[in-house]
Amino acid sequence: MLNLINSIVARAKADRQRIVLPEGTEERTLKAANQILTDEVADLILIGNPKEIEEAAAKWGLGNISKATIIDPENHPKMEEYAQLLCELRKKKGMTIEEARKLVRNPLYLGCLIIKNNDADGQLAGARNTTGDVLRPALQIIKTTPGITTVSGAMLLLTHAPEYGKNGILVMGDVAVTPVPDAEQLAQIAVCTARTAQAVAGIEEPKVALLSFSTKGSAKHEVVDKVVEALKIAKELDPTLAIDGELQADAALVPEVGASKAPGSPIAGQANVLIVPSLEVGNISYKLVQRLGHADAVGPILQGIARPVNDLSRGCSIEDVYRMIAITANQAIAAKKLK
Missing domain, CATH: 3.40.50.10950 (Rossmann fold)
Structure with a gap:
């Protein structure tokens, strides 16, 4: 840390x-x-x-x-x-x-x-x-950054698990502002959180996972559909962004699980930026990691504002x-x- x-x-x-x-x-x-x-x-x-x-x-x-x-x-x-x-x-x-x-x-x-x-x-x-x-x-x-209409908050998670993220450093969003983002908002949160990872966490190549309880169609639900739609929009917003979804958390972080559940994914097993589907999930997740995993949580860092x-x-x-x-x-x- x-x-x-x-x-x-x-x-x-x-x-x-x-x-x-x-x-x-x-x-x-x-x-x-x-x-x-x-x-x-x-x-x-x-x-x-x-x-x-x-x-x-x-x-x-x-x-x-x-x-x-x-x-x-x-x-x-x-x-x-x-x-x-x-x-x-x-x-x-x-x-x-x-x-x-x-x-x-x-x-x-x-x-x-x-x-x-x-x-x-x-x-x-x-x-x-x-x-x-x-x-x-x-x-x-x-006002907001050009091309962005959603303000969100990212959390730096400084963990004791160097095998994940960038030597144990991960960035999670949104943990602070938008309770139930739609697909467009979720895409913007993904783009902004990747920029925060670069600007603040020193992660030169953000690898963004859009998290869900499903991996690549393993479950069907409208909340999974939202994440799939967000992936398409995020790629349009920033065609250079390395992003994939929908991925379960283990598929996003653990190489062998990623290879099994999402073969061929450029992100599975290598994610260093985690995008949660709702504020509820983000708040609960980072606090569990902080308390049970003894990680340091730094933030929230507000993003999406022009300055x-x-x-x-x-x-x-x-x-x-x-x-x-x-x-x-x-x-x-x-x-x-x-x-």
Whole structure:
């Protein structure tokens, strides 16, 4: 696990990105930010009252917080510029300039406007705010990646089984956002999760398995039909993607089972990216692997947004915030290459 986290941090250091932290006065966020700035992992923009941030940094002995750019949401030079940008983006929804001027004081909206205006590359929040509050401005302002309409969440599974995935590293999606994806959404989740595997997990050649309780027609059901349809759509979305389905989990992961159940499949027995048919399956699966298999689960990493915006658990640790800043930076590097 440490090897992957170290490589994520090293990639971020090598191409420093500007990451916005809208919860700039929150204790864990500030402590992680100080370490990020000490280690020179990313350039940080903290949103919050400058005096509060300064006093908190002094209280907790955070000597490097002064290296961050600190933006006061109530008073900064670009308030009107960002308000005009928001009004323009949302005018079809009936937004007035007065409403925009009010919303621009909300740190979560302000962070996304900073990114939209190309003044930053990514955002991380959620230590104090709900997932809905973090996602709403991201979808209204930054919007989804071209060709993608579905936001989803990937989980890095760092297992103690080096024979599977990439030395025990697998990426699973969707574990966070879409409860019952249709075939089109499932295909988009597959494409996005493969990109996350490349950008964050360092899996240069994602091998994507669309999971089911059936392998290549061994069972008949409408939920299996959905997975088969998703395979066709995913191949159209990204003809270069190495993907197959429907596959049972053992057929996806174990070479001898894959050879027996899905002979000739380019993915069976070799998968390093696992796409589950529903959020229910994803949530249950990763937690079972985490608890029974003593695996580390890192994420969820939000994907499908044009520029990276990630959501923390409100129970997150300082280490979680640090890692997610580095992950967000890796996504930002990849997003620039996609343009």
